[in-house]
Amino acid sequence: MDNLEPDDLELLRNARAGQWEAFETLVTRLEPRVFALSMRLLRQRQDAEDATQQTFIKVMENLDRFREEASVATWVLRIATNHSLTMLRKRRSQRTVQLDMPHDGRADETPMPHPEFIAQWRDDPADLAERSEIKELLGKALDELDEKYRVVFTLRDVEQFSTRETAELIGITESNVKVRLLRARLQLRERLTSTLGDADTQLHPADHHHS
């Protein structure tokens, strides 16, 4: 059955030709990913819902502009990302000056934090993913991450955009993307390991030396 279903590109072409059903199917297929991406970037349900709706309005308005260079999903996720990033910029400009401090780029230049709690996790990611307290933990850890690290982590590691694409979407250099990604990964590792790590296997980096 499955392989008889039209692929995204075919749906998009049919939508372009005016077939509502094709467009509707495409939206149904992609909206969970758009919503999840918007939630990760915006961290507020209402904003993520608005962003999802606005994304597909834009997709509809721009059907003729899709140049078939990337996959339909990538194109739609890019539109969703741009929309969320615009919302984040608006939020930031509404905040007071002092709250805007973390976004001036200086934090990227402070020394890279070192791993502190180092221990094997008690469970495999596959066994963890479905547990509700783990979902909560993942959300909390994302909330605690500075916005600029969260955005890069989401685009690079979750959505798997390339370093270059991520840099273009956000409007920063590729080397900045790499630094922010490393900080995001280290901070999330620390946070998750503090809960998921098995203290019996804890290791202390300060105790060992290399020749």
Added chain:
Amino acid sequence: MNCDELLKALNEFVDGDVESSLCQEFKEHLAGCNPCQVVVDNIRKTITLYRDGVPYEMPPELHDRVRECLKAKWKAKFGA
């Protein structure tokens, strides 16, 4: 390569796009450094957990709301 240098090259190693000589140094360090092995493993698991988990289910009422809004705009754009 020491632990600090490994930390700096961590992204490239985890993403698999490190040039081969650096990759060799990275592997040699890892072979003799248990804490770095665990950190690399933790980071891989962290990424997997975020990438494969679906923590945000699409609310059904949002599905309906988006559909309604799009249908109205579709009519305006393409006619009935």
